[in-house]
Amino acid sequence: MSDQIELRNTLRDRAGDRCELCPNAQELNPFAVAPFEDDNPEHNVLLCPTCRQQIEGDPAGLDTNHWYGLQETIWSETPAVQALSWRILHRLRGETWARDILDQAYLVDEVLEWAKQDPAGREEPTDDTPDEPVTRDSNGTELKDGDSVTLIRSLDVKGTSFVAKQGTKVKNIRLIGDPDNIEGKINNVMLVLKTKFLKKA
Numbered sequence: 001m002s003d004q005i006e007l008r009n010t011l012r013d014r015a016g017d018r019c020e021l022c023p024n025a026q027e028l029n030p031f032a033v034a035p036f037e038d039d040n041p042e043h044n045v046l047l048c049p050t051c052r053q054q055i056e057g058d059p060a061g062l063d064t065n066h067w068y069g070l071q072e073t074i075w076s077e078t079p080a081v082q083a084l085s086w087r088i089l090h091r092l093r094g095e096t097w098a099r100d101i102l103d104q105a106y107l108v109d110e111v112l113e114w115a116k117q118d119p120a121g122r123e124e125p126t127d128d129t130p131d132e133p134v135t136r137d138s139n140g141t142e143l144k145d146g147d148s149v150t151l152i153r154s155l156d157v158k159g160t161s162f163v164a165k166q167g168t169k170v171k172n173i174r175l176i177g178d179p180d181n182i183e184g185k186i187n188n189v190m191l192v193l194k195t196k197f198l199k200k201a
């Protein structure tokens with residue numbers, strides 16, 4: 001923890017004992033600007049609890065009135081402060097004043113790239129990605145390609161007189177992207193088997 005204390009002292013000197021994003025001077029603590037998570041002062045900003053809560057909370061819940069100071073901090077000589085200011089302004093870009101500041105602000109490429117790596121902003125595209133359906137056996141155990149299963153009841157195999165007996169082991173199954181069915185070989189014949197009649201072996 002001594003590293004944290006040293007970091008805090010370094011940042012307090014740099015920031016003149018104020019939050020680096022607003023005028024608050026109470027309970028100031030270092031905040032690592034993602035993706036960094038280290039004790040390097042270059043990667044940290046000294047924040048008050050209000051700023052921290054706003055940044056870590058739901059981007060939609062940002063309190064506009066708290067952030068007018070960004071029009072100054074966006075010009076900070078400290079890249080971490082600039083990057084974080086840009087990030088918050090970007091989250092507030094629905095507000096005209098925030099957009100105006102973003103339009104006027106100048107950040108060197110390196111800092112702009114950093115600013116754009118906002119963990120809160122990254123969630124948007126992944127929301128559109130459909131989850132792979134999980135295939136489960138009769139007990140709800142997840143099944144994967146290559147697993148072995150046993151039949152929990154005897155099954156008639158369509159088109160044959162063959163009955164696959166309860167307890168038959170099916171090795172090396174294959175998922176087919178349908179949570180209700182898998183493929184597996186019984187007596188060297190590839191069959192589609194209902195997962196509700198299977199148990200992971």
Ligand SMILES: [Zn+2]
Pocket residue numbers: 019020021022023024047048049050051052
């Ligand atoms: Zn603050």
